[in-house]
Amino acid sequence: MEENNIALITRMVLEAIEKQNREEKGFLVPVGVSARHLHLTQEHVEILFGKGYQLTRKKELMGGQFASNETVTIVGLKLRAIENVRVLGPVRGKSQVEISATDAVRLGIKAPVRESGNIKDSAPIAVVGPKGAVYLEEGCIIAMRHIHMSPKDAKAAGVSDGDIVSVKADNERGTIFNHVKIRVDESFTLEMHIDTDEANACGIRTGQTVTIKKSI
């Protein structure tokens, strides 16, 4: 065997062992389970809740967002409805409804899995409030799972904004989520956001932790 090959193979083995050790340890991330909810423009808030209406704060969320006291009923193409869907504030530039795949089946609509904000050609949905209704031609999505973190956390985890990682839930059901996007911002608290389907399917509750692995 050539000396070069021996050196190469030895380095490969050492690197593999080191990588394995690093990944076995992983980086712990608390989970936040997102129930169905929606974001509204101020224009839509006023149509649904009355002229000049302002959303009222129920609970603070990360990054200056809040759960409002306001709820709506959403109705899909087959005229099936889900009641008591929470509005998040503050108002945004575009209205967006985030549901689970189970909700999409229940409503009879085809909502795509998307990052928040990316609603082009997503599913149409009707939103009904106490003072009016709006019909969104597009805006209903299934939120793509993702991890929020500060630049400091990103450094500690060895990841960057936009990275795609795998995340392991080492519980009774035992699941690895691939294709998980990292989002880094100073205003973010370390948290992985999954929807109720993902939480129920994988036996995870808010506050439990998962571990970041590199892509598998």
Next chain:
Amino acid sequence: MEENNIALITRMVLEAIEKQNREEKGFLVPVGVSARHLHLTQEHVEILFGKGYQLTRKKELMGGQFASNETVTIVGLKLRAIENVRVLGPVRGKSQVEISATDAVRLGIKAPVRESGNIKDSAPIAVVGPKGAVYLEEGCIIAMRHIHMSPKDAKAAGVSDGDIVSVKADNERGTIFNHVKIRVDESFTLEMHIDTDEANACGIRTGQTVTIKKSI
């Protein structure tokens, strides 16, 4: 470096490469999504549907089982109900209700994740039919995901009855299921059984395929 170490490391590398090639290829398994359903004893069939009643066949399933035309309403401890739950036949030695974790939340009960048949100390549930009702002190479970296969398939996949494997769904959402039990029997058709939560959370539909990996 010792000659022994070089030989050892070289063998480790070759084995690792071979293992990786084998696992990257994997073994394809079609998925069957199980909606909520129940199995009944003949005694319970007669309480729910009338004396001497026999379940009637709607659709054949694997291993001599069938979906019957009969459905029931199930009611949890908080008196919340789910209607139109399908009865599978033929009758069994013990009645058993299989629901998703989402259903458990909806019903307000704590159902454990279990293999079919293992219902000791599982959740209580009421079952209501057109002619009567039974209260199961135990019997409500969330079915643990598993793969059915024939001995021939098991040989091809390199697994044995009772093995625990990981299974990869390489689709848009991208998920690896760990802790998946292999069940081998001559009467089994190759199929991975997951519940509606797992299917919805992971973007999988009946008839799509996943790949068996060794435990990750």
